[in-house]
Amino acid sequence: MSEPTDVVLIVDDSLTVRMDLDEVFEEAGFRTVLAATGAEARDAFLRERFDVIILDVLLPDADGVDLLRDAGEIPLQAGAVRILLSSEAEVKDRVRGLATGADEYVGKPYDGHFVVARSRELLRARGSPASHARTVLVIDDSPTFRAVVTDALEDAGYAVLTAGTGEEGLRVAADRTPSAVIVDGMLPGIDGATVIRRIRLDAALRNLPCLLLTASDDYATELQILDAGADAFVRKQDDFAVLLAKLAAVLRQTAHALPIDVPRGMHGPKKVLMIGADPGYLQLAQAALREDGYEVVVARHADDAMVMLAAQPADLIVLGTMPAFGAAALDQTIGEARHTCERIKSVPGLRDIPLIMIGQEDGDLMLGSLSAGADDYVRTVDGPGTLRAHVRAHLRRKHLQDESRRIREELLTREIEAAEERAARDAAEARARMVDELEWRNRELEAFSGSVSHDLRAPLQTILGFAEQIMEDPQTTERARQDLTRIHGAAWRMASLIESLLLLARASRGDIRRATVDVSAVAAEVVEDFRQRFPDRTVTTVVAPGMTASGDVELIRVVLVNLFGNAWKFTGRTPGARIDIGCDDGVFHIRDNGAGFPADKADQLFRPFGRLHTNDDFPGTGIGLTTVWRIVDRHGGRIWASGNPGQGASFHFTLPPAAHP
Numbered sequence: 001m002s003e004p005t006d007v008v009l010i011v012d013d014s015l016t017v018r019m020d021l022d023e024v025f026e027e028a029g030f031r032t033v034l035a036a037t038g039a040e041a042r043d044a045f046l047r048e049r050f051d052v053i054i055l056d057v058l059l060p061d062a063d064g065v066d067l068l069r070d071a072g073e074i075p076l077q078a079g080a081v082r083i084l085l086s087s088e089a090e091v092k093d094r095v096r097g098l099a100t101g102a103d104e105y106v107g108k109p110y111d112g113h114f115v116v117a118r119s120r121e122l123l124r125a126r127g128s129p130a131s132h133a134r135t136v137l138v139i140d141d142s143p144t145f146r147a148v149v150t151d152a153l154e155d156a157g158y159a160v161l162t163a164g165t166g167e168e169g170l171r172v173a174a175d176r177t178p179s180a181v182i183v184d185g186m187l188p189g190i191d192g193a194t195v196i197r198r199i200r201l202d203a204a205l206r207n208l209p210c211l212l213l214t215a216s217d218d219y220a221t222e223l224q225i226l227d228a229g230a231d232a233f234v235r236k237q238d239d240f241a242v243l244l245a246k247l248a249a250v251l252r253q254t255a256h257a258l259p260i261d262v263p264r265g266m267h268g269p270k271k272v273l274m275i276g277a278d279p280g281y282l283q284l285a286q287a288a289l290r291e292d293g294y295e296v297v298v299a300r301h302a303d304d305a306m307v308m309l310a311a312q313p314a315d316l317i318v319l320g321t322m323p324a325f326g327a328a329a330l331d332q333t334i335g336e337a338r339h340t341c342e343r344i345k346s347v348p349g350l351r352d353i354p355l356i357m358i359g360q361e362d363g364d365l366m367l368g369s370l371s372a373g374a375d376d377y378v379r380t381v382d383g384p385g386t387l388r389a390h391v392r393a394h395l396r397r398k399h400l401q402d403e404s405r406r407i408r409e410e411l412l413t414r415e416i417e418a419a420e421e422r423a424a425r426d427a428a429e430a431r432a433r434m435v436d437e438l439e440w441r442n443r444e445l446e447a448f449s450g451s452v453s454h455d456l457r458a459p460l461q462t463i464l465g466f467a468e469q470i471m472e473d474p475q476t477t478e479r480a481r482q483d484l485t486r487i488h489g490a491a492w493r494m495a496s497l498i499e500s501l502l503l504l505a506r507a508s509r510g511d512i513r514r515a516t517v518d519v520s521a522v523a524a525e526v527v528e529d530f531r532q533r534f535p536d537r538t539v540t541t542v543v544a545p546g547m548t549a550s551g552d553v554e555l556i557r558v559v560l561v562n563l564f565g566n567a568w569k570f571t572g573r574t575p576g577a578r579i580d581i582g583c584d585d586g587v588f589h590i591r592d593n594g595a596g597f598p599a600d601k602a603d604q605l606f607r608p609f610g611r612l613h614t615n616d617d618f619p620g621t622g623i624g625l626t627t628v629w630r631i632v633d634r635h636g637g638r639i640w641a642s643g644n645p646g647q648g649a650s651f652h653f654t655l656p657p658a659a660h661p
Helices: 015-027 038-047 064-072 091-100 112-125 143-155 166-176 192-201 219-227 240-254 279-291 302-311 327-345 364-372 384-472 478-508 519-533 553-570 599-604 624-634
Strands: 007-011 031-035 052-056 081-086 104-107 135-139 159-163 180-184 210-214 232-235 270-275 294-299 316-320 355-359 376-379 515-518 540-543 548-551 578-584 587-592 639-643 649-654
Touching (some): 007 015, 007 038, 015 112, 038 064, 052 064, 052 112, 064 081, 064 091, 081 091, 081 112, 091 104, 091 302, 104 112, 104 294, 112 294, 135 166, 143 240, 159 166, 166 180, 166 192, 180 192, 180 240, 192 210, 210 240, 232 240, 270 279, 270 302, 279 294, 279 316, 279 384, 294 302, 302 327, 316 327, 316 384, 327 355, 327 364, 355 384, 364 376, 376 384, 384 478, 515 519, 519 548, 519 553, 519 578, 553 578, 553 587, 553 624, 553 649, 624 639, 624 649
Parallel strands (some): 007 031, 007 052, 052 081, 081 104, 135 159, 135 180, 180 210, 210 232, 270 294, 270 316, 316 355, 355 376, 540 578
Antiparallel strands (some): 515 548, 587 649, 639 649
């Protein structure tokens, strides 16, 4: 047996219970720690982390529910599975324990294998490594042969689980989910072939490799073994090397199988809720159902059952009726049964739970129960064995229904995923087509820009040149000179507009050659250029030193030229004009005390041709600020403006910071 990975704390004042649980948990591969009192349990909580904590509700020095609450408050035990174990199995006690934080509540007398299986199931739900890779389950009724096979498998590096009967083997398989199963053909109870058939019917186990051991050399027996669903068979008289070789072969075939989520195994721990059954029949039914490994929860009446189901759903419900004497009593019994069925089946989360009605006769009570929603009816006079068979059949049917539903949901999920993939592929292809078309249009735009640059500017230069020549001719009349002045001005504005549009096009396309830019130096050059171009103007200009950014130096120069030129233009009528260029906390600004603009119209400034002043007052094309916005946006920054009429304007923008060594 491989080294156990899970540790269980068993707290119970009964030595018999402690020893019994200690034995079944150690057989299942757990390491156990035992405690008889609440004080010992609290010491254990602080000393060691446990994967499973089993608490008796009634202890000589403590209440199990209080201990449960204490364990939940200790960080060391935060991830532990907590199970309450008590002879006080009333619904109110169960609900109290579950509400306090218990993951399961098991009533006494209990089935130790159910406690182990339920612990494993809860551990798997929490992601604990409750099963081991390359684990082989050996099912054989001979202890000697099991020991020999175990030694051979462990020498080959496998972890081994064992079972003496087919029924026990199915429970162990559902509990531990081994990597493979080796089962003897001849077993007490169900035989090996039947074990394999039941494994193949269980969605959680159906893909397990199964090897069947046989002492027969008959060819017909071999065919029956394979027909039962075995992956291979091994004769007991063969050498163990044959067994190991065939085991390795079937494991190789399933090594690359993808893990698929499956519902709970058909042979795993199941909870049966019994409501209002006759006490005598109830005791016999509990014993019969526990033989199949079911945990039986008892509710005296329908109200308790609804409270219990709200706290923890059951796998199957058995609804009983008390003996009725006389027609009036029988009618009342039928009415109560119908009402209880209708209450349970009206709840969305409960209506799919199989419900079996039990009663003394199969007349009106059976018809009334089935019409009210019961899934089956069993007569109490037929004995608890009949009920056990019906319970087993309904759980098997429910399991197959869940598996079919899971498959449908999985298929639907795959269809949705395939549709999403198709949609994503179509969208990618559409984007690719749009990118191609955009690139084509950009090339056309570049060709158009070249055409504008050559074909339109050349005629404008001709118009400007002839207009100036005629205006300088002494024979030109004053009236003609005025008309020519207007023509010359309009042609000059059109030439400026063409230059602005070309600059905007260049700012919107092409690669950005990033480098560390000395913004202060570039701003100083721009200021000096304006002073030389307009020597008759006096503008106080302040450029903050040490400003740097990461970007394309030529594009940043265009930004500064446009923003500074904007400030220079709008301070043209302002006495004591002043322009400040600076940077505060990574935000650059250019401020002036010029004409300003309405604050509520700041968002219009960066639109193409979005001008807030007339051309007569302040001439311009309305393209400069749009160009600035494009350049700043391409650098990953942003730009905004603020101002008021007659109080100047401020333009703020951000650029990526320069990388410092």
